[in-house]
Amino acid sequence: MKQGLLPNNVILGNALVDMYAKCSSMSEARQVLEGLPTRNVVSWNALATGYVQTGEAYQALKCLEQMEIDGIRPDAVTYTCMLKACAMIRAIGRGKQIHDEIARQELLQNDTILCNALVDMYAKCGAFSEAQQLLEELPCLDVVAWNALVAGYVQDNEAEQAMDCLEQMQDKGILPDQVTYICILKACSMIRALEKGRIIHDNLVKHGLLESDIVLGGALIDMYAKCGALIEAQEVLMGMPSRNVVVWSALITGYVQEGEAMQALECLDQMQHDGIAPDAVTCACVLNACCHCGLVAEGEALFVNMNSKYGLKPSPECYICMVDLFGRVGHLEKAVRLAQEMPYSESLSLWHMLLGACRKWVDVNVGEWAFEQAVKLDKTDGSAYVLMADVYAAAGMPEKAKQIETMRIRNNAQMVK
Structure with missing residues (x-):
């Protein structure tokens, strides 16, 4: 720019727009394009492609309108880009308009990439009959177009x-x-x-x-x-x-879904022997299996290892899962300690889990504390009142249970259906 090369060199200007767009610096790409004294279809294609790559479908479609205002005729690259934008936001009406324009210009006969983009747009918009019709009519379509239709059905x-x-x-x-x-x-x-x-x-x-x-x-x-x-x-x-973490996770998830918690844990060990550390999703999946199968020691060890061994920050779901696991087997002190340590305790599910455990093991003190936390979050949460009343009822304290019901009505908390 200091050397004054841009005003007289559209090729250099286009390359600069393309560079910014490919680096996802769309404001700079736009600024360069608008500063060019002459713009051509390549300039606009570079900008529109950048918008599609950054997920800004509406901005990409606006490029087509601005091109027409500039008097620049779109080409096959432009239309391919616009069809991708339509597919992203399922803009089937706009996609059909572009299809009509492409057909009018007879661009579909020999351009495989454009044909594939058209099938992909219809498939991603759920317009399968149109996509199927194109596959039957157009000679230039290849495996990519068929893949678009198959993926759309899936x-x-x-x-x-x-x-x-x-x-x-x-x-x-x-x-x-x-x-x-x-x-x-x-x-x-x-x-x-x-x-x-x-x-x-x-x-x-x-x-x-x-x-x-x-x-x-x-x-x-x-x-x-x-x-x-x-x-x-x-x-x-x-x-x-x-092998990688994805393939191991697929197998582990399968064992968990079939209730085979010990097999899932064995896979977790084998995975580590492969030199592959589990990710947060895998750990959460195995924790869930431990919870449902009552494997306290195994679940607790995995939860500790998430942070200390794998460098993973347990999600709220992992904390809730462990509270549920401890609660199921009556380890309420551990459940309370974990609930207190949880960095994000604004989850009613956490307190519902704890209240359910207190009902099972008839622990009024912990139940009252969990109920207090739940009501602080949402005093209209009907589940908390029902669970607390059940805790009192299990402890043989019917008057306290009645007081909870009165509080529920006063706070306009709806009964859980």
Whole structure:
């Protein structure tokens, strides 16, 4: 700028807009573009692409309007970008307008990228009949377009439709790729289509696709785990040349969902022997299993290790899970201590858990303290009153229970239905 190069060099100006946009510095990109004495379609494409990459779909669509005001004709790159923006915000009406303009200019005949973007837009907007029609009409579509439709069906929980697409692809001689298979495996897991998943597994082995794709391997493990085929899930995992926290978490989650807490804990140990530290989601999942199976020592050790060994900050859900675990087995002192240590105690669920434990173990003192905390948070919380009244009733204190009911009515707290 000091050398005065920008006013006379649109190529340099476009490169600068593109640089700022790719660095997500959209205000600077916009400022440079607006300062250019002449702008062309490349200038606007760079800015619009940047807006799409930063998730600013509405700003991207405004670029199209401003281009038209400038008298600049959009090209295939522009329309591809605009279709992506429409897909992000499910702007099906605007997407159809752009489709009409693209068709009018006869841009769809030989531009595979543009065709794929159009199918993707319709699929992400849930307009599957339009997406399917394009796949039947346009000769330039490839596996990417089919993947967009399959992913759209999966996103809308239309698992069987997604699996039908795989058959249609193969009938048309289009070979599925890793993305296709990942989507189909998700569809299988959604409806527990284990046999279909096994067929996909055989195809993956046949084509050698599992040897180098850890994401695909993770999707296969997740499918088996969600279908309850945990032995097969573990076999896939152990056969992978490399493993990460995602694939281990998929297997662990499967064991937890089947109520196999000890197996989940064993996987956690094996994972660490692999040199892989669990993440917060994995730890929370295993903690939940320990809670439901009453594994106090194991749950407590994991909770302590989250911070001391793995450097993870336990979430509110982890604290609540541990309070629930201690409460279930009558360790109310530990439950109270943990509730007091919890850095974010503004959760009614925490106090409900503790009150429920006090009802079970008939601990009036802890119950009164937990009730006080709950009412401080929300005096209209009907559950707290009901639970506290139950604690008094269990302790043989009916008058106290009546007082709680009177307080509930006075504070206009609704009964839990």
